Amino acid sequence: MAETKENIIKIGDQLIRQKGFNAFSYHDIAQKLGVKNAAIHYHFPTKADLLIEVAKYHIQKLKDFEQDNMGLSAYKKVIAFIDTYVKINAEGRVCFVGAMATDWETVEDTVRPYMQQMATMLIDWLTTTLQKGLESKELQFKEQPHTQALLIISNLLAATQMARITGDENFEIIKNAVLNGIKPHNK
């Protein structure tokens, strides 16, 4: 079964977003799975190998998200997007991009393109979504869609990080302001 492999990726992802890439060991994963250290190395020889698969896992999750919300209105798509960060925050974790940004200088060159691809996909999807919302007058904002997408992503990314330090209230405030920043004024 590919179940163990899948579980290793999921646990690795959780640990990265909870403690950072350099603060967990294969032993941590092995313990959570009830297997031995070497079993993790069997599936992912090096930590860089695992990290690449975690990045690919996020790319796939993003594709699934796009697919799942395909039929929704631009507004509801943005709501769904914000909700993913609400979930991340509720779990006491941070987002993958934010976590890996700190560790960026310590990871091997081979893994970086996957993270770049993931971040780019995120920005592109939100840019397109905002663009369509603007055209349909469902959404309203002054900046260019690409700029607004960057602002929203950076707000939510940092909100989960700041929530850890200064508390959940600030996450809520940022979240509401993000939504407020794209709502048409007449409604």
Next chain:
Amino acid sequence: MAETKENIIKIGDQLIRQKGFNAFSYHDIAQKLGVKNAAIHYHFPTKADLLIEVAKYHIQKLKDFEQDNMGLSAYKKVIAFIDTYVKINAEGRVCFVGAMATDWETVEDTVRPYMQQMATMLIDWLTTTLQKGLESKELQFKEQPHTQALLIISNLLAATQMARITGDENFEIIKNAVLNGIKPHNK
């Protein structure tokens, strides 16, 4: 002399913001200073001790910043604030709050209050600055000053992180949009 102690704090700070707290060792600092491992332990017995001093160093730097820009207009204060992030980005680093957010779950309880104090001071200073800018009509924005401060900080914090992954252009875009978001419309 307190020079070595001071240097250890500065190098520690740089390493935290370049690689993350869990990715550097006392050996790294010792090497950069041309001393031995144990010399660092002499000044800071544990890594948590050093981290507390790094946090205090940032609190002091923030106080100095407030003092240095006291006489400036609200607009120029915000420009000065943004410039600190421009510098951070140019150095290829991230901000202390952003770096430590990722490592939050791995640091000892004793260091957290110092980070919380630093983050709170940052938010409070910007909130007050925005408030005054609003009153004097030098600045213009829709959200409450506290909310706007959170948005600006989260934008800049995340911008330095995203710049690592997706490039400096996105930092520039976010930076300009932040400024644009508080400028009076008639100018």
Next chain:
DNA sequence: GTTTGCACTTACTTATTAGTAAGTAAGTTT
């Protein structure tokens, strides 16, 4: 029914880490 491949375990190596204990050389105080 023997072989092959998969998913591991056992048992290890090597490197790095935080941290300590004891010693030392150069000043500083008394």
Next chain:
DNA sequence: AAACTTACTTACTAATAAGTAAGTGCAAAC
């Protein structure tokens, strides 16, 4: 001049890390 302090070095320990090599049990293929 003797005692003390400061800022280290030398030389460690103990723990944990990533990674590997060889072996094992088991299910499926031939």
